[in-house]
Amino acid sequence: MRMSNFFLPTLREEPQDAEIESHKLMLKAALLRKVAAGIYSYLPLGLIALKKVENIIRDEMNKIGAVELLFPAIMPKELWEETGRWFIYGDEMFRLKDRKSREFCLGPTHEEAVVDLARNEMRSYKELPKTLYQIQTKYRDEIRPRFGLIRAREFVMKDAYSFDASDDSLEETYNKIYHAYTEIFKRCGLETIPIEADSGAIGGKVSHEFVVESEVGSESDYVFCPKCHYASNIEAAKSSITAEESSEDTNELTKVETFDFKTIEEVSQFLKVEKSKILKSLLYKLDGEFILALMRGDDELNEIKLKNLFNAKNISQATGEEVLKTMGANVGAIGPVNTKVKIVLDKRIIGMKNFITGANANGYHFLNVNMGRDFKEENIYDIRNVKSGEPCPKCGTPIELRQGIEVGHAFKLGTKYSEKMHATFLDSEGKEQFYIMGCYGIGVGRTLQSVVEQHHDVHGIKWPVSIAPFQVEILPLNSSDSEINNFSEELYLDLTNKGFDTLLDDRLDASAGVKFNDADLIGIPIQLIIGKTFKKDKKIEIKIRETGEKLQLEKGSLELFLKTYFSKELQKLHKNNSRGAI
C-alpha cells in the first residue's frame, strides 16, 4: 500500500478525550475515530488490525469444529419475550420500532436467535454436538462507556453457542473452547489468565473469564493465588477467613447516644473502638423484599453473592426513605436488634462477641450486642468481598488482588434457554430432551485495544507480527532524491510481489522526522529506511520496532531476513502450544 493512496490521518497532539495509553494511541495512530460516546469508526489501519484478530479467532474456532454463521443485528421483540429478557435487559438494550410500530432491538447478545434457529432446524442427537459462532456487531447502551473500545456501546464480538446432548459432552465442548481461547489470545500476543467468575445476566452455572492483566481502570477485579494459581473474579471469590472465637464474656446490652455520628469510620472514632468491633448493617432490596445484610465494619458487602444467595433478579441498596420506613431510623443508625426484617449474616462474624450496632433509633447505637441473644443467629453465609492477603480458599497461601480487562467469557448455560424457548431434540431412545448449552464470547475490539495496551512504548504502538496491519514499512527519507525514490519504489514492488504486506511512505511533503515519528507511532514491525546508508553503500537500513535494534543489509539478503524474522516472531506467539488440532 502506498501511503499516498491510503488514509492515515495521524494526530500530532494528545487527543483530549482519551485517558489511557491504548485509547490515545488508537486515536493518534489513526486506527479509530469517535462518533459518539462509546461509538467509533474504524479507520483503514484499525480495520486491518481488527480483521487480523477476527481471522485468528476464526482459525482457532474452526480448528475445534465450530461453524461460522451470521445472525441479524436487529431482532424482533417477540423472540426476547420468550426468555423474559425483553424486560430483564432494561435500559441497556437499544430498542426501535419499524414503520408499522413493530418493536425490535439491536442485539446485545444472541442466545435467543441461536436457540430459535436450533429448535427449528435441528432434531436429533445425531446432529450433536454442534457449536455455532458468529462475529457480529453488538449493541449495549452501557451506563458508562469508557476507554475507547474497552467498553463501547457498539462493539464487535465473537459469540459462540454450543449444543450438547449430555453434561459430559458439554464438558468436552467447554474444554475445547477453553483451550481455543487460550490459543487465540496467545496468538494475539496477549497473556491471559482464566479466572472463575459469576455468570451474571447471561445466567448458567460454571463460567470462566479470560482476563488480560492491566492497570487500566478496574474493569475486572480478581483474586489470584501466587502458589496454586487459583484465580477468581472478586464477585465469585470465596472468602475462607473466619473470625476467631472471642474469649470475652458477653456483656449487658447498653444503649449509648452517638449523636450525628453515622458512618463506621465516625462511630469507631467517637466510641474509640476498632472498626472490626462494629457490625455493618446494610438494608437491601432483593426483588422487592428487604434484607438486612450484616458484616464486620471493616468488610465490604459483595452484592453478587447476596443476590445469588436468594436467586434474585434485581438487587439494589434501599433508599434513605425506604430505610427510615422499614427500620424506623436513618441510614447509619440501623441494626439487627428488635427488627422484623429478614437478616443475613456474614460467616466471618461467627464467634465475635460484644459488637456495636445501630439501635434503630436516630442518634443511638447499642454496645455489647451478641448474636443469638440480641438477634437471631440465622442465615449465615459468605457475603463479603475477599481482601488482599487473605488465605487462598484452595491452598491457604495469601492471595493477591489484581485487576485486568476481560476479553473473553465462557459459560455453561445448561438448559436455561432451551427450556424457556422449548428447544429440544430426540435422544437415542426417541425421548425429547432439552439442548444442553454453552455460550462463549470474545470482545474483538476490546482484544485489539488490549494488544495496544500491552504492546507500546512512548513513541507508539509495537504490533505483534500476528496482527500488525502491515509487516513492513519503507521510509524513503529524502523525497527530492530520485535515486532514493526509484529504489524505494522498486523495493516496494519487489516485496509486495513476494507477498509481504508493505506500506510505502511516499509522501513528498513529509520530512524525515515526520516519517520516523509516524512509523514509530503506527508500529509496523519492520521499518526499511532508505536514506544516507543507501546513498553511501547501497544498503538498506532495517529498524526492528519491537526492540529498536538497527542493522544494515544488501537488498539481496532482505527476503531471507524478513522471512526468518517473521517466522521466528510467529513461533514465539505459538510457543508452549502442546495441543494439536482436535
Added chain:
RNA sequence: CGGGAUGUGGCUCAGCUUGGUAGAGCGCUUGGUUCGGGACUAAGAGGUCGUGGGUCCGAAUCCCACCAUCCCGACCA
C-alpha cells in the same frame, strides 16, 4: 443515576477572576529554500466562543436552564 471536570478555527490550548475590536502553536492553501528524528520563509484561508434564555448601553467573560464529552462508582465482551 450520584460525585468531579470540561466545552473557544481541523487539533492542542490561552483569553473569563476585573464585561468593551476573538488570540497562539500545530495543521491547511500558494510561492521559494531545505531534506536522517515532528524544517525554514513569505503571503493567505478558516471561529454566530456547546445550545437556549436572562442581566447589561455592551457578554466568550456574569446568572439560570439544557445538551454533549471525559474521569470516579453501580453495568459488562
